[in-house]
Each structure stands twice: as C-alpha cells, then as structure tokens.
Amino acid sequence: MKILLVEDEQAIADFVCSGLAARGLAVRHCDNGKLGLELALSGNFDMILLDIMLPGRDGLSVLKALRDADVPTPVILLTARNELGDRIAGLDMGADDYLGKPFFVEELFARIQALLRRLAGDRSNMVQVGPLKLDRIARQACLGDRSIDLTSREFSLLEYLMRSAGHLFTRSQILEHVWGYDFDPSTNVVDVCIKRIRGKLADLDSTGESAALIESVRSAGYRFRQ
Ligand code: CA
Numbered sequence: 001m002k003i004l005l006v007e008d009e010q011a012i013a014d015f016v017c018s019g020l021a022a023r024g025l026a027v028r029h030c031d032n033g034k035l036g037l038e039l040a041l042s043g044n045f046d047m048i049l050l051d052i053m054l055p056g057r058d059g060l061s062v063l064k065a066l067r068d069a070d071v072p073t074p075v076i077l078l079t080a081r082n083e084l085g086d087r088i089a090g091l092d093m094g095a096d097d098y099l100g101k102p103f104f105v106e107e108l109f110a111r112i113q114a115l116l117r118r119l120a121g122d123r124s125n126m127v128q129v130g131p132l133k134l135d136r137i138a139r140q141a142c143l144g145d146r147s148i149d150l151t152s153r154e155f156s157l158l159e160y161l162m163r164s165a166g167h168l169f170t171r172s173q174i175l176e177h178v179w180g181y182d183f184d185p186s187t188n189v190v191d192v193c194i195k196r197i198r199g200k201l202a203d204l205d206s207t208g209e210s211a212a213l214i215e216s217v218r219s220a221g222y223r224f225r226q
Pocket of ligand 1: 007008009051052053054
C-alpha cells in the first residue's frame with residue numbers, strides 16, 4: 001500500500017509518516033503542490049493525502065488537475081478548521097473524503113481503511129470484515145458460511161457500521177442514516193436493533209466473539225471492530 005502525502009507543515013508530515021509507517025503503509029512525502037501533482041500524475045500511489053494550503057500550487061488545484069487528467073486515485077483532503085468552503089469544493093471536485101486538522105493518526109488510518117473498503121465494496125458489492133460478510137445486492141449476511149436471518153433494518157445498520165469498520169458512530173448518526181428521518185434523540189430503537197443483531201450472531205456463535213464485533217462505546221455510540 002503506497003500513500004502520497006502532500007503537506008507543507010513538517011510537524012504534521014512527520015507524525016503522519018511515522019504513524020502510517022508503523023501501521024505498515026509506505027508513505028512518500030512532498031511539501032509542495034507542484035511536485036505533489038507530478039508525483040500524483042504518475043499513478044504510482046494507492047491513495048493521496050492532500051493538504052489545501054500549499055506552496056507552489058494549492059491542494060484544490062492539484063485535485064482538479066488530477067481529475068481532469070482522469071487519474072482516479074482516491075484523495076483524502078487534510079483541511080484546517082477555517083476551510084469549510086474549500087472542503088465542500090474539494091468534494092465537488094472529486095475528493096473522496098476529508099479530515100479536519102488537528103487529527104489523530106489512528107483516525108486517519110481508520111479513514112484510509114474505510115475508504116479503501118468502501119471503494120472495494122462499491123466494485124464488488126460485497127462488504128467483509130473478519131468472519132462477517134454482506135452481499136449488498138442480495139441483502140444477505142453470512143457469518144463464515146452460515147447465513148444470518150436479518151430484517152432489512154438490521155441489515156442496513158450492520159452495513160452502515162461495517163462499511164466504516166473501526167469508526168465510531170453516534171446514535172443520531174445511525175438514526176439519521178439507517179432510519180432516514182428525525183427521531184426523538186432519546187429513542188432507544190438503535191440500541192434495541194443492535195441487541196437483536198448481537199442476539200442473532202450469538203445464536204450462530206456460542207463463543208460470543210461474533211456478537212462482540214459490534215462494540216458499544218459508553219455514552220458515545222457504536223463501532224464495528226476492525
Ligand atoms: Ca498547509
């Protein structure tokens with residue numbers, strides 16, 4: 001896995017390079033937009049982490065040139081707090097995700113993995129994390145080679161968590177995404193639905209390990225274990 005990091009702040013570049021290298025990713029760093037674009041155009045990278053304010057050429061212009069040249073390498077924008085407008089413009093221009101500074105390298109790593117999984121899933125329509133596998137077309141879930149009998153809502157919830165495994169979602173995010181409209185935030189439908197999914201997993205796996213794949217994070221939300 002080869003990552004291109006275009007970032008002019010040395011301190012950020014240092015912690016991203018060492019943090020990602022420690023997780024097995026090869027990072028090539030450059031500190032200006034002009035060289036960044038040249039390297040990105042080579043197509044030799046699996047992902048590009050792109051700062052916006054850069055010497056030489058700014059990140060959005062690098063992104064535009066890249067997409068104009070039909071280079072499809074996924075791009076995560078690294079944006080400062082005051083760059084909301086740029087963030088939106090970047091997504092319109094074909095960035096795949098963004099991460100606001102400051103961030104932890106764990107979060108960046110989780111985003112990279114989630115993005116790669118999402119892209120792979122979009123191609124194959126399969127989502128797999130550990131022993132759990134979802135066929136998004138047939139809406140069929142399997143644990144190992146045994147199929148799990150899920151309702152449509154349970155499937156959607158599991159799919160939402162699994163597509164960004166490792167990422168923590170709040171109850172409101174889950175409600176908004178899976179139920180699709182405004183619920184009273186004090187409702188416990190998410191917890192009830194999670195409990196049912198865990199129960200179904202536990203029925204197929206008496207060790208309890210599969211049910212534990214969905215982690216509850218106290219007073220925060222839920223996360224599917226990577
Ligand atoms: Ca910068």
